[in-house]
Amino acid sequence: MLAERKLAELLAPTQPWERRRIVNGLATVVILACAVAAVLVLCLILGHVVVEGIGALNPDFFTQSPLPPGEVGGGVGPAVVGTLEMLAVASVFGVPLGVAAAIFLAEFQQGQSQLATLVSFTIDLIAGLPSIVIGVFVWAWLVRNVVGNYNGFAGGVSLAIIMIPIVARTVQETLLLVPDALREASLALGIPRWKTILHVVLPTASAGVITAVVLSMARAGGETAPLLLTALGNQFFNLDLFQPMAALPVQIYQYARSPYVDWHAKAWGAALVLIALIACLSAATRWAVGRRMRGFT
Amino acid sequence: MVTVLAAAAPVLLAGIVVLLVIDALPAIQRFGFTFFTDSTWNPVSEHFGAAAYIYGTVVTSILALVIATPIGVGCALFLVEYAPMRLRNPVSFLIELLAAIPSIIYGLWGLFILAPVMRGAVEPFFKATIGPLPGIGALFGGPVIGRDLFVAGVILSIMILPTVTAVSREILRAVPTTQREGMLALGATRWETVQKAVLPYARSGIAGAAILGLARALGETMAVTMVVGNSSTKITPSLLTPGYTMASAIANQFTEADKAIYFSAIVAVALVLLVVAIVMNVLARLLVWSVARGPSATAVRAG
Amino acid sequence: MKTTGVGLQAREVSAWYGDRRAIDKVSLDIAPQQVTAIIGPSGCGKSTFLRCLNRMHEVVRGARAEGQVFLNGQDIYAPRIDAVRVRRVIGMVFQKPNPFPMMTIFENVVAGLRLEGGYRSRELDQIAERALHRAALWDEVKDVWKKASGISLSGGQQQRLCIARTLAVEPAVILMDEPCSALDPIATYRIEELITELKQEYTIAIVTHNMQQASRVSDYTAFMLAEADRVGRLVEIGPTSQVFTNPAERRTEDYITGRFG
Numbered sequence: 001m002l003a004e005r006k007l008a009e010l011l012a013p014t015q016p017w018e019r020r021r022i023v024n025g026l027a028t029v030v031i032l033a034c035a036v037a038a039v040l041v042l043c044l045i046l047g048h049v050v051v052e053g054i055g056a057l058n059p060d061f062f063t064q065s066p067l068p069p070g071e072v073g074g075g076v077g078p079a080v081v082g083t084l085e086m087l088a089v090a091s092v093f094g095v096p097l098g099v100a101a102a103i104f105l106a107e108f109q110q111g112q113s114q115l116a117t118l119v120s121f122t123i124d125l126i127a128g129l130p131s132i133v134i135g136v137f138v139w140a141w142l143v144r145n146v147v148g149n150y151n152g153f154a155g156g157v158s159l160a161i162i163m164i165p166i167v168a169r170t171v172q173e174t175l176l177l178v179p180d181a182l183r184e185a186s187l188a189l190g191i192p193r194w195k196t197i198l199h200v201v202l203p204t205a206s207a208g209v210i211t212a213v214v215l216s217m218a219r220a221g222g223e224t225a226p227l228l229l230t231a232l233g234n235q236f237f238n239l240d241l242f243q244p245m246a247a248l249p250v251q252i253y254q255y256a257r258s259p260y261v262d263w264h265a266k267a268w269g270a271a272l273v274l275i276a277l278i279a280c281l282s283a284a285t286r287w288a289v290g291r292r293m294r295g296f297t
Numbered sequence: 298m299v300t301v302l303a304a305a306a307p308v309l310l311a312g313i314v315v316l317l318v319i320d321a322l323p324a325i326q327r328f329g330f331t332f333f334t335d336s337t338w339n340p341v342s343e344h345f346g347a348a349a350y351i352y353g354t355v356v357t358s359i360l361a362l363v364i365a366t367p368i369g370v371g372c373a374l375f376l377v378e379y380a381p382m383r384l385r386n387p388v389s390f391l392i393e394l395l396a397a398i399p400s401i402i403y404g405l406w407g408l409f410i411l412a413p414v415m416r417g418a419v420e421p422f423f424k425a426t427i428g429p430l431p432g433i434g435a436l437f438g439g440p441v442i443g444r445d446l447f448v449a450g451v452i453l454s455i456m457i458l459p460t461v462t463a464v465s466r467e468i469l470r471a472v473p474t475t476q477r478e479g480m481l482a483l484g485a486t487r488w489e490t491v492q493k494a495v496l497p498y499a500r501s502g503i504a505g506a507a508i509l510g511l512a513r514a515l516g517e518t519m520a521v522t523m524v525v526g527n528s529s530t531k532i533t534p535s536l537l538t539p540g541y542t543m544a545s546a547i548a549n550q551f552t553e554a555d556k557a558i559y560f561s562a563i564v565a566v567a568l569v570l571l572v573v574a575i576v577m578n579v580l581a582r583l584l585v586w587s588v589a590r591g592p593s594a595t596a597v598r599a600g
Numbered sequence: 601m602k603t604t605g606v607g608l609q610a611r612e613v614s615a616w617y618g619d620r621r622a623i624d625k626v627s628l629d630i631a632p633q634q635v636t637a638i639i640g641p642s643g644c645g646k647s648t649f650l651r652c653l654n655r656m657h658e659v660v661r662g663a664r665a666e667g668q669v670f671l672n673g674q675d676i677y678a679p680r681i682d683a684v685r686v687r688r689v690i691g692m693v694f695q696k697p698n699p700f701p702m703m704t705i706f707e708n709v710v711a712g713l714r715l716e717g718g719y720r721s722r723e724l725d726q727i728a729e730r731a732l733h734r735a736a737l738w739d740e741v742k743d744v745w746k747k748a749s750g751i752s753l754s755g756g757q758q759q760r761l762c763i764a765r766t767l768a769v770e771p772a773v774i775l776m777d778e779p780c781s782a783l784d785p786i787a788t789y790r791i792e793e794l795i796t797e798l799k800q801e802y803t804i805a806i807v808t809h810n811m812q813q814a815s816r817v818s819d820y821t822a823f824m825l826a827e828a829d830r831v832g833r834l835v836e837i838g839p840t841s842q843v844f845t846n847p848a849e850r851r852t853e854d855y856i857t858g859r860f861g
Contacts, residue, residue, distance in 0.1 A: 020486055020715075021682075027488035031379055034371025038462070039391050041455055045398060045406050052409075100302030107299075115304070122307040128578035129313070129571065130516025132544045136551070136567040137313045140320055161309065168306075222399025225518040225544070229551050249401040249519075256405050256523065264409065271402050278397065382661055475698040479762070481659060483712035483769060484688025493711070497702040 049271050056269025066235050066251070069260035076270045078237045079251035082152060083277075085239065086231065086247060087217050089156025090163055094220075095213055097160075098167025105168075106175035107197055127165035134161050135226030143230055152238070152245030155231030159220040166216035174208025175201060207289040214285040218278045224249035248274045314571065321565035323558060332565060338530045340554075345562035347569070349530035353446060353540035354570075357521065358514040360450030360536070361457055366507045368454075369461030376462075377469040378491055389466070396459035404523035407452040412524050415451065416443030420537060423447075438535040442526070447536040449525040453517055457510035464509055464585065468502030469495060505584030512577035516570060518544040543570050606672050606772040607632035607803055608690075613652050613667035615645075617660065622648045623832040625667070628822050630773065635795060635804045637818035637840065639811055641855065644824045645832020646807045650775050653805065654690035655683040671772065688712070691771035695778040697758035699750030699765075705741050708750040708761055712769035727768055735764035736794050756787025763794065774798070776806040780813065792817050811856060815844050823852045 060075050067074030101123060105116055135158055142154040178201050186196040202209065224247075227233070232244040233254060248270055255267035325332065328345060335346020376389055420441045428437040472495050480494035496503070526539020527549050541549075543566050554560035608630040615623045623645035630636045630653070638646045651657040652665045655676060668675045676686045699708050709728040713719050719727075732738040732745070737760040741748070750761060759779060766774060776795070780788040795804060795817050808814050814821050821844070822837035836849045847853045854860055 020489070020684075024486035024488040027491070028379065031371045031375050034368045035375040035380070035388055035392075037368060038372050038395065038458060039388065041458075042391055042395050044410070045402070046394075048406055048410055049402060097302055097305050100299050101306055104299050104303030115300075119303050119306050122310045124582065125575055125578060126306065126310055128512055128516075128574055130518065130544055130574055132516070132518045132547050133313070133317070133567050133571050133574070136547065136564060137316055139551075140316045140564070141312070164306065164309075218397065222401065224399070224401045225548055228548055232552070249399060252401050252405060253519065253523075256408060267405055268409075271405050274399060274402065278399075282397075473698070475694055475696055476700065478656065478659070478692075478694060479698040479700065479765075480711070482654065482656060482687055482692040482694075483715060483765070484684055484686075485712075485715050486684050489715055493715075494700060497700070500702070 046275070049268065049275055052265070052268035053270075053272030056265050057272065061266075061269055062273070065237060066255075066266075069258065069263055072262075074266075076246075076248065076251050076266070076273060078234055078246040079248045079270065080273065080277075081237060081239070082231070082234065082246040083221055083248045085241070086152055086156040086159055086227075086245060087221055089153060089241065090159035090220055091213065091217065092160075093157060094160035094163030094216065095167055098164045098212070098216070099171050099209065101164070101168040102171035102175055103197060103202075106172050107201065123165045123168050126161065127169070130225075131158075131162060131223050132225040132229070134158050135229035137161075138226065139229045147242055149242075150230065150232035150244040151242045152231045153241040155227045155245060155247065156241070158226035158230050159223060162220045162223055162226070163216035166219060167212045170212035170215060171205070171209050174205040174212070177208070178204050210288055211285050214281050218281045221277060221281070222249055222274060224253055228253070248277070317564060317568045317571060321561060321568045324561035324565040327558065328562075332562075333569075336530055336532050338562075340556070340559045343556065343558050345559070345565075347543070347546075347562070347566050349532055350541045350543045350546045350566060351569070352532050353449075353525065354515060354542040354544070356446050356536070356540075357449045357453055357525065357542055358511055360447070361453035361514045362507060362511050364451065364454035365458045365461050365510055366503075369458050369506070369510070370465050370503060372458070372462040373465035373469055374491060376466050378487065378495070392459050392462050394459075395455065396463075400456070400517060400519040403452055403456055403520035407448065407520055407524045411452060412443045412448050415448045416441055420445075420447060424537070435534040436536050439533070439537050441537055442539060444524055444526040444539050445537045446525065446540050449521045449540075449542070450536070452520050452524055453514045456517060456520060457513050460513050461506050461510040464506035465499075465503050468499045468506060468585065471502070472498045501584050501587055505581045505587075508577055508581035508584065512574055512581060515577065516544060516574055517542075518548050521545050522548050543567075608653055608773055608805070609670040610649075610653065611668040611670070613649065613665065613669060615648050615652050615657050615665040616663065618662040621831050623652075623824075626824070626832070626834045628834055628837045630803060630805045631820055632803050633799060633801070634819040635799045635806060635817055636820040636822065636837075637814035638805065638807045638822045638824060639809070639814050639855075640824035640832070640835075641826075641860070642809065643830065643832075644826045646824050647777050648832065649824065650777055650805060650807045651692075653773075653775055654692055655686045656692060658683065688716075688769060689771055690773045690775060691766035691769065692775045692777065693759070693762050693766055693779050696782050697755060697762050699753075699758050699761050701749055701751045703750055705745040705748055705750055705753070705761060709745075709764050709768050711765060728764075731764040731768040734767055734798070735760045736790065736797075737761060737764055754787070756783050756790060759783060759787070759791060760794065763791075763798075767798075771802070773803045773805065776804065778807055778809060781809065788813075811844075815840055823847075823849075823855060825851055825855070 060073055062075055062080060063077045064073065064075040065078050101119055105120055138154050138158040142157060143150055147154065182200060182204060183196055186200045227247050227250050231247060233250040234244045234246040238245055252267050252270045252274065255263040255270060324345060332347055333351060334348050336348040337344050337346050338349065372392060376385055380388060424437045424441060428434045476494045476498055477490050480490040521542050522545035525542060525545055527541055527545055528539045530541065547563055547567055551563055554563055611627050612625040613623065614621065614625055626649050638650065640646050648657060653669055657663055657665050668677055700711060703711065706728055709731050710724045713724060713727060729738060732741065737757060740757060751758065753761060780791050792813065798804060806818065818840045820837060821840045823835045823843065824832050825835050826832040836847065836852050843852065844856060847856060
């Protein structure tokens with residue numbers, strides 16, 4: 001009888017070499033190995049950046065301009081300044097446009113109208129564009145026509161285009177989390193729609209907005225390809241937005257592809273600075289968001 | 298007012314497409330369809346065919362996909378099915394960190410750390426083991442240089458791994474618990490449950506995750522351009538030949554384009570990239586969205 | 601395909617979700633070739649207890665169970681017993697029908713057999729047809745069983761498909777966790793008919809929140825309750841007719857007469 005037989009199996013000690021259990025065990029090992037591999041690679045990459053880059057760091061590195069190969073010293077000062085300046089320009093354009101799109105999608109349309117679908121869809125598409133293509137576009141629009149030469153402003157605009165979808169999506173998600181009861185309470189008090197959004201909804205969502213802005217800045221700050229075609233890069237300090245401007249990732253690229261070993265070392269150093277910059281931005285968000293949260297309780 | 302600002306998004310996208318088309322037009326008109334099939338790219342004689350760039354893009358992206366999809370799905374399975382609760386968030390966070398590393402730093406690491414390892418150990422290994430085999434051996438023909446499509450494919454696979462993992466993870470989490478329970482209640486091991494209940498249910502979503510990863514790989518520029526060689530426009534079956542991808546070609550040659558037709562040809566390449574990226578993204582989102590809706594009554598045939 | 605009258609004896613079964621104890625030292629017998637119903641208000645732990653009977657409870661992250669459950673004299677919680685094997689011998693039908701959507705009706709029924717492997721395709725056809733007959737589904741699907749997906753059926757049919765799937769692996773005991781609560785009254789009636797037929801061959805334990813169903817279908821009824829500490833305990837168990845007309849405990853009587861729950 002089938003059932004009796006199975007019960008008999010149950011009574012006997014389990015056979016460790018049953019094929020199914022072996023396969024199950026193997027599968028577990030393979031899957032574990034995948035996760036280990038991913039984390040290992042992360043550690044290898046970050047580890048190398050730290051180990052190779054730390055030697056190049058000194059106060060001069062942050063403040064001086066690059067020197068010709070072979071000369072001791074010099075640094076990525078212009079690149080750091082350029083990156084920060086272009087990120088500022090990018091934020092001026094990218095944040096309002098991204099937040100506006102998010103407000104439009106979350107507050108006004110709830111994804112109901114055709115325009116809302118279109119906006120949402122195009123934001124996703126822009127997010128998926130290769131950054132080099134964005135660089136080509138901004139070159140054709142701003143570098144070639146409006147300004148006439150490679151310039152930092154165009155670099156900032158290309159970074160803004162990269163920032164917009166990130167800001168829009170993150171802020172949209174945050175706005176959707178704000179409970180409707182809050183909006184209704186405000187509107188019931190007679191406060192007009194736009195004021196409700198500006199003074200009630202957005203402040204409640206402020207943690208998410210800050211996160212969105214910093215997230216997008218961290219991402220845009222690491223972009224190289226569009227800057228190669230717009231800001232071009234600069235070996236000297238330059239604050240003029242309408243001239244070529246240095247940027248950290250571009251500087252890394254120039255150092256790395258050169259044939260000089262001391263410049264390779266500087267490339268690692270600059271990479272460490274870039275990673276540190278991104279890490280600081282993320283850490284600052286958590287701190288700022290944490291403070292706001294504590295302020296509420 | 299908000300509506301006006303929000304509408305900037307579609308206007309922007311339209312502007313990008315229009316501007317690129319306008320600038321690419323001279324090249325498209327002059328070379329027509331052969332632009333895609335001709336691999337000769339000669340600025341001096343003003344003869345431009347982007348076939349080698351397209352080939353390089355396709356090869357490196359597919360290689361990246363082949364490596365990253367199993368490992369990415371494996372990581373996602375780890376996070377959803379196998380990991381103890383306290384490991385889930387830390388490991389997930391670490392894998393997402395891979396996505397936060399800028400492309401240029403992948404390029405740096407690829408150039409100075411990965412490429413020497415590939416040239417010194419990995420590529421000779423493949424060349425020695427698979428090279429001598431008929432047919433498939435052509436994948437590893439030619440000299441081992443260390444800056445080639447193979448290295449580019451490997452570095453790309455690391456870069457798209459977090460995307461594949463993150464999306465697959467969401468897909469796997471969307472598989473209803475009752476499906477797993479149904480299989481377990483029949484006396485299935487954990488792997489059998491994954492293999493026969495979870496993965497089939499998540500099939501199309503995982504395909505979407507793979508395509509999203511592919512879309513990301515297609516547009517990658519900096520990491521690829523530093524390890525892919527950027528020197529040869531001959532199309533050979535070997536992964537060990539240096540080559541170009543569309544993105545790396547643009548990055549390399551854009552600022553050097555002196556003639557109008559040269560420049561137009563490069564913009565035409567950018568236009569191709571744009572179209573491919575859009576198509577891939579749409580396709581991927583459709584697939585992922587269909588899993589969120591759940592399988593329909595016409596879904597049959599696991600095989 | 602008769603079983604030899606196998607029952608389950610649960611002794612001091614307790615279960616936790618993380619740190620929270622859900623049920624405490626439940627001891628009861630599931631009588632062989634009879635239907636035992638477990639009733640009680642929401643949250644009393646009856647589903648948790650049922651899932652301890654085939655070691656499904658421990659599948660949830662952080663969940664654990666203690667105690668003993670004897671199947672034919674063997675404790676399924678003994679250290680060297682493989683939970684995977686236990687579930688093959690003690691089957692379960694769930695509250696919401698869960699056929700596998702990517703498999704045909706036929707593939708659903710033989711899913712459990714295919715795990716073990718070693719069946720020729722004609723054997724599979726025979727076993728599947730027999731199981732579908734016994735689940736009272738054969739006539740409705742025999743033309744499309746190898747083509748149509750498992751989820752192309754109605755809710756009631758899907759649940760009978762899940763029962764057929766469970767029957768195909770010839771379990772000794774069948775556990776049912778509120779099998780009709782997602783179904784309409786007609787489908788419910790058909791499943792209840794099915795249960796009454798099945799008990800001639802199988803031992804069945806059914807959790808239900810529907811007291812009328814329990815009194816219609818079961819031979820024995822167990823009443824569970826979670827009191828102020830939200831830990832589920834067994835209040836009483838006895839022949840169904842006796843529990844419903846002359847319960848031993850005041851709390852049982854209160855529940856049955858609708859004074860709470």
